[in-house]
Amino acid sequence: MAANLGGAEEYIELNVINLDDWAEADEAKKQRLLTVAERTLIGxxxxxxxPDNAVYEYAAVLATVFNDNGMLKRQGVAGFSVTGVGSFTFANAGSPSDDIARFIPKAAxxxxxxxxxxxPTVGGRVRWTVL
Known part of the structure; x- marks a missing residue:
């Protein structure tokens, strides 16, 4: 694995807008995010x-996708509330079989x-065209 935690920390801090979930993750989770991001992109x-920077972009997105609320959504929880704090409702509960490749950001x-x-370029979307 070429991507490393030190490089990820530096890159994400300087280049990623939504980095809260990455910053709040512990070192072991960050390493798992990097491993999954790199393995998915290579596969x-x-x-x-x-490039490492593509892995870092994707890992930061995965940190948000797999934060605590995102995990509840994927586990089928439709909503929950914490008294005095807030109420959370998920529009479309996900499934554990969600394909994580769909979260690869355009930046990556x-x-x-x-x-x-x-x-040939990667990451394009297939679209219907009318002739």
């Missing part, structure tokens, strides 16, 4: 160069594409 874009695919000039 999905086999044969492409995956842009970084991958910039490092793989001359190759």
């Amino acid at each position: 999905l874009y086999d044969g492409y160069t995956i 695919t842009d970084i991958i594409n910039a490092s793989n000039v001359g190759r």
